[in-house]
Every structure is written in structure tokens, then in C-alpha cells.
Amino acid sequence: MKRKRIISMLLCLAMLLSAAGCKKQEQTGTGADEETAKVSADKMASSIKDKYAKSETKEYQEGVTDIERDQPLEVQWGVDIKNDRFDDYTQLVEVFQDAELTQSIGTHFEWDEASKVLSITPPKAPAGTISNAELDKDTPGNDPVSYHLFDKGELKDWGNLPQYYLVQYVDTDTGETLEKPLVTVFTVKHELQSAPKVRMEINEEGLPTFTWDEVAGADTYYVMSMDYTEERGYYGNGWVQGITDETSWTPEEATHLRTYDVSEAERSEDYIIEQYGEGTEAIPKERASDTYYCVIAASDDGTSAVSNTFSLEEIARKVPYTEEVKMSLDEEGSNYAQSFDSMPAYKWVTMCDGTLVQKLINYDFDKAKVKKETWAQYENPDMSDLETKELDILNVPYTIDGTGYTGVVKLEEFDEKTWEAELDKVRERQEKLRNRGGSRQPDVETAAEDNEDSATNKESVEVQESGDKISANCALSEYLAANMLSGNAKIDLSRFPESADQEYLADAWMEAVYQNPLILGAKSASIAKNGKLLLVEYDTDTETMHKKQEAIRNEVESVIGEIITDDMSDVDKEFAINEYLCASAEYDMDALANAEENDFVTVDEEFSDSFTPYGILINKKGVCASYAGSLKLLADAAGLESIVVTGYLDGTVPHAWNKVNVDGQWQIVDSTNNDNEFISNALLNLSNQAADKVLVEDDLYLLNSVIKDYEATTEDKEYYRVNQKYFDTGSVxxxxxxxxxxxxxxxxxxxxxxxxxxxxxxxxxxxxxxxxxxxxxxxxxxxxxxxxxxxxxx
Incomplete structure (x- = not known):
């Protein structure tokens, strides 16, 4: 189970006293206005749920929150389950740690014949606990006869995962097998109520830095690695990688983050080819399990649940491991430049996953200075004419972007009067070559408890169907999108008990926002009214939103009428849309700077449009989120299937781009960075293998379960190949x-x-x-x- 990073979604869920088998309570209205709104919302929910009914493989019932760590789940049966039909309790009910219901946690069962109650007790070995190996003996919760902190004993602790799934396969009244499994999401009450919400960034030294907000009651934070397999999920104790009383942590070095045996740079070596055969991809280490990093908050009394997690593969792809100096010019030294024009623009770096990438050089022009140096000169290969000479050398220090690697470029031939002006030209060149990102990553906060205002629907509005095509992969996602397209600030979730699954709800919400670019300015979401109401915060009022949506719709229609014709192929349409965006719009550097100042969580009001399609399509100025949203709207209007993809540019800057289905094959398109003065359309119809050198996907933009369906595997539609501008190195x-x-x-x-x-x-x-x-x-x-x-x- 890959856990999607919940965007600080604080879900205010009421505690229920019973577990499995609980019945959904009917909601009663409080007035005519509320009933009208409910009917409208209910009608839409029913229609959408009917649309997806056949594709749903399970049904949800109302969730259960905050059961005690050692509390058994009790299922009341109306029939005797001790019969010839069942030979294992797991044929009746089972508990999983993943929504796909593949990772059973290995619970124990107790059957009471008299009361016909089946009790499901916690597993023998709970997941997400903190290993006490190498911890001081006086660490709070450390028992020398135990293997982890705060050991509650066998079958008395559900562990520290954030939620679980109780699955019922059989009707409790009739004993007949259910057509679809019935799922109840439940959470466990931990000693610290809130789990850390962790963010990961790559610092100036190229190392991952984990940060989180302070957790109430915590005095210690454990940074842990946890073992994971597709079959078992998370299992065993978490291994402590760091301990801190601060709200951030950075490892000292990256060696333990390396995941490869052979890097891409090494694949061409003769001894590697002899051992592994021909190939271009890095060869990963063989491992019995995957590794995920997380944070647990702790006090003297106990712990929180584990935070959101980060896979080692995700981290390794973003963290540099070594500079590939052998791939730079070695004649006269790799950093010797004959002229300002020949000062290198990029350096090659191998990342911790073995991927070989080009990183832009960040010159420190302000520290450039002329120094007298002694250089050796010779013409004869045997250096028989070697002589030394003292020269004035211009030294320009640099760092490699996104790394801690440094160096100095040296120039011998320069004019003392003009070298500063020449360096200004190099500065301008490097900025033009710099890739451009800037996707906003909304953060979500809410009160710890529902207040009276949020617990009522009296201010709710009816859902106004926009008529826009909605992109969604599940009923919940489509329902959320339909509401947000109309600007609803309060969305009734009572018809969607699956929303009790916090990860699934965050998954569906992010998909709705990213895949429906006409949802303008939805910057936060939170849950109220015992999990039955979604509160959405927008950065604009509804009337303004609707006016901007209409302007965008009109512009999309106008542009498509101008650049698309009936006789165009899929690739012709896609190229025309990319060319239109590159030619008609410009990148908003001020908006990017403003987003950076706000850690890409929010932007000042004056820059909001630059993060929506209104920026590129109407104002003709925006950042990558605006480019990506505009491309999707235009592609959809042209009859091309498309999605918005989110992640990081060069592993560090939040970014958005697209995938477009061209003749049945998904292709990667980054129109933001295809608009490059020197190297245009370098990111037009790449495969994942090629684009991974620049674009690092996250899993926020689609439901986790469907991301694998959008893999880009072919290169025959790549821009330079289609236009007969590709040649191998031997013929170019x-x-x-x-x-x-x-x-x-x-x-x-x-x-x-x-x-x-x-x-x-x-x-x-x-x-x-x-x-x-x-x-x-x-x-x-x-x-x-x-x-x-x-x-x-x-």
C-alpha cells in the first residue's frame, strides 16, 4: 500500500461506541431550506453513485473512530457460524491495512456461542511500533524484555497505523455470502491525538529535510523507517533513524538512501555489460522489502499514530548521490573554459536511485575574481618543453543546482575591463536555460472539533450543474468535482460512507481539483459534522468564479476553432495545442517568486489567476499549473484524452505537467518548459523513462489505484522523431x-x-x-x- 500524502487533512470525526455491524443513522432536517438543499445533493449523489455502481467492488458503511488500543471489534450474528460452510473465521470477517483489501493484519478471533458474538482482537505483532534497539534504557516506554516502546502485550494493541479496514463477507442475519464485501473503516485512539503531518524538501546540500507542525503533548519525535511489502503491507517495528525534540530532521549524509547496485552512468562499462548484459536503466539493489520513512510523536505516556509516509524510492529519486565528473570534458581540466561562451551550463549527477540527470550550474557571479596562478604549459606529448608561467585567471565559483556539489570554472582569456559585463551575459543565459515550475500545494487546517455553524446545513446552497465534462475515476471524486465546479463551500458527504477513509477522501479530493481545471481557487478542504460534511475554502467568491469560468470556456472554444481542424490526427492536435500555449503565453516569474515565499502553499491574491487556466488563457501569463490546466481543457475540447500530472521539477520545485493519450498511447508533455528560447519542445511526448530525468511524479493528482494505468512507455510520437529531427550520436x-x-x-x-x-x-x-x-x-x-x-x- 502506497499511502498518499494527506494534505494536512484534519478530519473531525465523532467517536462511535460500537464497531462492526453498526447501522447508518438517518439524518433529520431542521428546516425547509435544509431539506431543499439535501434533496438536491441527494439527487446528485444518487445519480453519480448509480453511474459507478457496477464498477465498485465493495460497499462501505459508516466508519468507527477512536476505539481503544486493546478493544476487540464485536460482530453480532443472527446465525450459527460454526457449521460446515465455514472452516476459517477469515471467510466471515477480516481486518486489512489497505483500501484494496489485500494486506491482512493477522487478527485473532473469539466466538461466544451463547451470545453469537464474534470478537476480533488485535494482531500478535502490531505494525508501526517503535523499535527499542539502540535506544537508551531510560527512554520513556522502554521495557528491557520487550522489542518496542510502550509494549501493551500480545493481542492488546492495534498498533500505530492511522486507520484499518474491517471487511465483512457474509450477511450477519442470513449467513449468506454478500454480493460485495461490506467495509467499515476504523481508527484507534492513541495517547497523542494528532499524528504529525510531514513535508519533505531537498535542502541546499541535496539532502532530504523532513518538517512538521508541533503535535500537542509531544516532547519527542521519532523519525522511523518501516518495512513494507505488497503482500503484507507495513509489518514489524519501525527502525529509529533519528530522534529530535524539534519539528524538523535531516540525515547527515545520503549513503543509506542509495537504492541501486549499478547506475545508468555505469551501464556502458565493459565489465558491467559482461555481468548484466546490454541496457541503459539503473539496476536496483535486491531487497526483501521496501522501505518507507515516517515520523511518530511521543510523550512519557505513549505515541501518536504514524505520520504520512515517504517511500525510499521516492526519496532516492530526489536526492543526489555523486557528481559524474567522468562525463565532463577532461582536456585541460573539466572546469577550464576557453571563453565566456564555453562556460558549461550543466553538470551530470547520479541520483540515489541510479538515475543519471543533467543539473543546471548555479554560478556565484558576485564572488567571481581574478587570481594569479602558476600554470604549466607544453606542446610536446612527452612534456619535454614543459614550462611554468604565472597567469591572471578569472575564477567563477558555482554549485550544481539541487546538490551540495561545488566547483570553480577558470578562464584564462578575458578582458579586465569587460569581464564583468561578459559574466552578466552568462548570468542571463543560465536564467533562460532554467526550467520553470511552480505548482501550488494547498495546505488544509481546521478546528479540532465541529462548531455549531459548521455542524448545520442552513447556509448550504443547491448544486448547480455546470454542464462541464468531469474527469473522475470514482463516484466520490466526481461528486466532489461537481460541487466544487459550482463553488459550493459545504458539500454533503452523508451518501458517501467511504469518506470515512481519510486517505481515500484526500485521494478523491485532490483528483477532483487537479483533473478538473475549471475548479478555480479551491485551496483547502476539511471535514465537519462527524465526517458527513466537506468544507471547501476558495480564494475567490462564487460570482467571480463563475464569470471567470465562462470566460475560460469561451476562450477554449475560440482557440480550438482557430487551431484545430477536422482532418488533424491526434498528434497534430496535440502539437498545435502545445505550440499555441508556447507562442501565446509567457511564464509569470513574479508569481513563482511569490509562491516560493509562501512555500508553495498559498499565493497572494494578485497572483491567484496565474495558478489557474485563467492566467494563461485570458491573461496570457501564468505558471506551470496554469499551463497544465489550460492544456487539459484544450485537449479535452479537441477530443483528446488528457490528465494533469503533479510532482517536482528536477526533484525539488513543485511542478505540474500533462499526459495526453495519442493514438492509444500515453505521452508526457510539459508545455511550460517546451517554451525554451534555445532548446524548444524537449519535453513533448516523452516516455516515463526519459522524462524521469527531469520530472518526478508524486501521487496526488489521481487515485492511487489507477496511476499505473497512465504509464508512458513509447517514444515514436516524440516531437523530434515525428519531425525527422532525431539522429543517433553516430549520424547526427x-x-x-x-x-x-x-x-x-x-x-x-x-x-x-x-x-x-x-x-x-x-x-x-x-x-x-x-x-x-x-x-x-x-x-x-x-x-x-x-x-x-x-x-x-x-
């Missing part, structure tokens, strides 16, 4: 030279693993073949940009 020189002869500038794509050495060889050969005395240029993800005019790279 000639076409580059031909473009240089006719146009003075060449942009072609070759293999993704193009490095400095190959680029230099190809560039020199192209220059010679084209008859050019000097060439300038760059490469990124295999796209080569060469020009004879140095002003074109400034």
Missing part, C-alpha cells in the same frame, strides 16, 4: 552541419545520455563539416543547440 553530425550551412543555427535531438565529451566531438565535427570557424551552443536531454552567432546564446 551531418544533419547538424547541413542546418548550420542553411540557417546558421541547428537544433536536433540525439540520444538522451549525450555527455560533454560526445557533445564536444559532435560540435567540432559539425563545425568542420559546415566550414564554421567557431560554434556556440548547449545540449539538454539529448537536444543539441548550435549556432554560429554568439549573440544567439546570450
Amino acid at each position: 553530425t551531418g544533419p547538424l552541419a547541413e542546418q548550420l550551412k542553411t540557417e546558421g543555427t541547428a537544433v536536433l535531438r540525439t540520444d538522451y545520455n549525450l555527455d560533454d565529451v560526445m557533445f564536444n566531438q559532435i560540435g567540432q565535427a559539425a563545425a568542420q563539416e559546415a566550414g564554421s570557424s567557431e560554434l556556440y551552443g548547449y545540449y539538454w536531454l539529448g537536444v543539441i543547440y548550435l549556432t554560429e552567432d554568439s549573440s544567439n546564446v546570450e
Whole structure:
């Protein structure tokens, strides 16, 4: 079970005294207005639930909250279960830790013949407990005869996972097998009521930093790793990786985060090929289980539930492991530049998962200075003419973006009067090459208890059906989207008992928001009224929202009428939409800066439009979230199936992009970064394998259960291939030279693993073949940009 990161969703759920077999209580109205709103909401809920009924594999009943750690779940039966039909209690009921109902936690059962009550007791070995290995003996909760802190004894502790699923397979009254399993979500009452809500960022040294808000009553926080398999889920004790009384933690180094045996950079080595065969992908370590990181809050009395978790694979993809200096030019030293134009733009880095990526160089131009250095010079290969000479050398220090790796580029030939101005041109060049992200990640907070206002529906409004196409993968997601498209601030959840599953509710809410870009400004959600009411906060009023939605609809219709024709193929339509976005809009750098100041959780009101399709389509200015939402609306209108994808750019900056179904195959499109002055359309119809070098997906944008259905596996529709502008490294020189002869500038794509050495060889050969005395240029993800005019790279 991959646990989706709940976006600080504080769910105010009422405690129920009984567990399995509880009956849903009918809600009574308090007035005519409430009844009218309920009828409207109920009608919509019924219609949507009917639509998905055949695809649903289970039914939910009302959830149960805050049972005691050692409290058995009791199921009352109207029939004798001790008969020839059943030979195992798990044929009747079972408890799982995942919503897919595949990871049984191994509970125990006790049957009372007289009362016909089946008691389900906690498992022998609860999951999510804190291992006491290597902890001080006087640590609160440490018993020397136990293996974990706060040991309650066998069969007396449900453990520290945030929620569980009680599944009933048989009708308690008739003993007949149910058509669909009946699921009751239940939570356990921990000594600390709130679990940490953890965020992970990559710091300036390239290490993961976990941060969380203070938990009431906690004086210690344990950062743990937990073992996980698809079959068992989380199991056993969590292993303590760090202990702190602060609300953040960073490991000292990244060695233990490495997940590969052979990196992509090593796959071309002869001894690796001999051992593993030909290939380009990193070879992972063999492991018996996966690893997830989490945080548990603790006091002298006990613990909280485990926080949201982060897989080691997710962390490893974002954390740099080593700089691949062997892939840089080694002639005269890898950091020697003959001119300002030849100062390197990128460096190669291997990440902790073995992926090879190009990272932009961040030059510290303010610390550039001229130093006298002693250099050796020679012409003869045997260095018989070696002599030393004292030279003025311009040193420009740098860091590699997203890492702690540093270096200095050295220039021998420069003008003392103009070198600062020349460096300003390099500064401008690096900014133009920088990829652009900036997707907002809404945070959600609410009161710990329902108040009187939120517990009533008297201010609720009827759902106004917008007529817009809704993208959803479940009934709950579609219902939430329909309500938010009309701007409803209070959404009745009483017809959706599955909303008691906090992870599923967060999953459905995020899918509704991301996959329906006409939902404008929904920035938070929380639960009230015992889990039967969703409170949504918007950053604009309903009237303004509806006016902007109408403007967007009209613009989408107008644009599609302008750029799409009936005779276009899928790929023609997709390319036309991407080209329109790149040509008609510009990136809002001020909005990005404002989002960074607010940790990408909120933005100031003046920049709100830049995070919705209104920014790109109407104002012609926005950030990646606006590009991605606009592309989806245009693609949908053009008859193309599409989704918005969320994650991180270069593993660090929150980002949004798209996947589009072209002729039955999903393709990755990042229109934000396809609009690049030098290297255009480098991210147009890539496969996951190629895009993973730049774009790191999270799991917020779709239901977890369907993400695997959107894998991009092919490259035949990639932009440069479709336009006959792709050549392997052995044949790209000639076409580059031909473009240089006719146009003075060449942009072609070759293999993704193009490095400095190959680029230099190809560039020199192209220059010679084209008859050019000097060439300038760059490469990124295999796209080569060469020009004879140095002003074109400034």
C-alpha cells in the first residue's frame, strides 16, 4: 500500500461506541431550506453513485473512530457460524491495512456461542511500533524484555497505523455470502491525538529535510523507517533513524538512501555489460522489502499514530548521490573554459536511485575574481618543453543546482575591463536555460472539533450543474468535482460512507481539483459534522468564479476553432495545442517568486489567476499549473484524452505537467518548459523513462489505484522523431552541419545520455563539416543547440 500524502487533512470525526455491524443513522432536517438543499445533493449523489455502481467492488458503511488500543471489534450474528460452510473465521470477517483489501493484519478471533458474538482482537505483532534497539534504557516506554516502546502485550494493541479496514463477507442475519464485501473503516485512539503531518524538501546540500507542525503533548519525535511489502503491507517495528525534540530532521549524509547496485552512468562499462548484459536503466539493489520513512510523536505516556509516509524510492529519486565528473570534458581540466561562451551550463549527477540527470550550474557571479596562478604549459606529448608561467585567471565559483556539489570554472582569456559585463551575459543565459515550475500545494487546517455553524446545513446552497465534462475515476471524486465546479463551500458527504477513509477522501479530493481545471481557487478542504460534511475554502467568491469560468470556456472554444481542424490526427492536435500555449503565453516569474515565499502553499491574491487556466488563457501569463490546466481543457475540447500530472521539477520545485493519450498511447508533455528560447519542445511526448530525468511524479493528482494505468512507455510520437529531427550520436553530425550551412543555427535531438565529451566531438565535427570557424551552443536531454552567432546564446 502506497499511502498518499494527506494534505494536512484534519478530519473531525465523532467517536462511535460500537464497531462492526453498526447501522447508518438517518439524518433529520431542521428546516425547509435544509431539506431543499439535501434533496438536491441527494439527487446528485444518487445519480453519480448509480453511474459507478457496477464498477465498485465493495460497499462501505459508516466508519468507527477512536476505539481503544486493546478493544476487540464485536460482530453480532443472527446465525450459527460454526457449521460446515465455514472452516476459517477469515471467510466471515477480516481486518486489512489497505483500501484494496489485500494486506491482512493477522487478527485473532473469539466466538461466544451463547451470545453469537464474534470478537476480533488485535494482531500478535502490531505494525508501526517503535523499535527499542539502540535506544537508551531510560527512554520513556522502554521495557528491557520487550522489542518496542510502550509494549501493551500480545493481542492488546492495534498498533500505530492511522486507520484499518474491517471487511465483512457474509450477511450477519442470513449467513449468506454478500454480493460485495461490506467495509467499515476504523481508527484507534492513541495517547497523542494528532499524528504529525510531514513535508519533505531537498535542502541546499541535496539532502532530504523532513518538517512538521508541533503535535500537542509531544516532547519527542521519532523519525522511523518501516518495512513494507505488497503482500503484507507495513509489518514489524519501525527502525529509529533519528530522534529530535524539534519539528524538523535531516540525515547527515545520503549513503543509506542509495537504492541501486549499478547506475545508468555505469551501464556502458565493459565489465558491467559482461555481468548484466546490454541496457541503459539503473539496476536496483535486491531487497526483501521496501522501505518507507515516517515520523511518530511521543510523550512519557505513549505515541501518536504514524505520520504520512515517504517511500525510499521516492526519496532516492530526489536526492543526489555523486557528481559524474567522468562525463565532463577532461582536456585541460573539466572546469577550464576557453571563453565566456564555453562556460558549461550543466553538470551530470547520479541520483540515489541510479538515475543519471543533467543539473543546471548555479554560478556565484558576485564572488567571481581574478587570481594569479602558476600554470604549466607544453606542446610536446612527452612534456619535454614543459614550462611554468604565472597567469591572471578569472575564477567563477558555482554549485550544481539541487546538490551540495561545488566547483570553480577558470578562464584564462578575458578582458579586465569587460569581464564583468561578459559574466552578466552568462548570468542571463543560465536564467533562460532554467526550467520553470511552480505548482501550488494547498495546505488544509481546521478546528479540532465541529462548531455549531459548521455542524448545520442552513447556509448550504443547491448544486448547480455546470454542464462541464468531469474527469473522475470514482463516484466520490466526481461528486466532489461537481460541487466544487459550482463553488459550493459545504458539500454533503452523508451518501458517501467511504469518506470515512481519510486517505481515500484526500485521494478523491485532490483528483477532483487537479483533473478538473475549471475548479478555480479551491485551496483547502476539511471535514465537519462527524465526517458527513466537506468544507471547501476558495480564494475567490462564487460570482467571480463563475464569470471567470465562462470566460475560460469561451476562450477554449475560440482557440480550438482557430487551431484545430477536422482532418488533424491526434498528434497534430496535440502539437498545435502545445505550440499555441508556447507562442501565446509567457511564464509569470513574479508569481513563482511569490509562491516560493509562501512555500508553495498559498499565493497572494494578485497572483491567484496565474495558478489557474485563467492566467494563461485570458491573461496570457501564468505558471506551470496554469499551463497544465489550460492544456487539459484544450485537449479535452479537441477530443483528446488528457490528465494533469503533479510532482517536482528536477526533484525539488513543485511542478505540474500533462499526459495526453495519442493514438492509444500515453505521452508526457510539459508545455511550460517546451517554451525554451534555445532548446524548444524537449519535453513533448516523452516516455516515463526519459522524462524521469527531469520530472518526478508524486501521487496526488489521481487515485492511487489507477496511476499505473497512465504509464508512458513509447517514444515514436516524440516531437523530434515525428519531425525527422532525431539522429543517433553516430549520424547526427551531418544533419547538424547541413542546418548550420542553411540557417546558421541547428537544433536536433540525439540520444538522451549525450555527455560533454560526445557533445564536444559532435560540435567540432559539425563545425568542420559546415566550414564554421567557431560554434556556440548547449545540449539538454539529448537536444543539441548550435549556432554560429554568439549573440544567439546570450
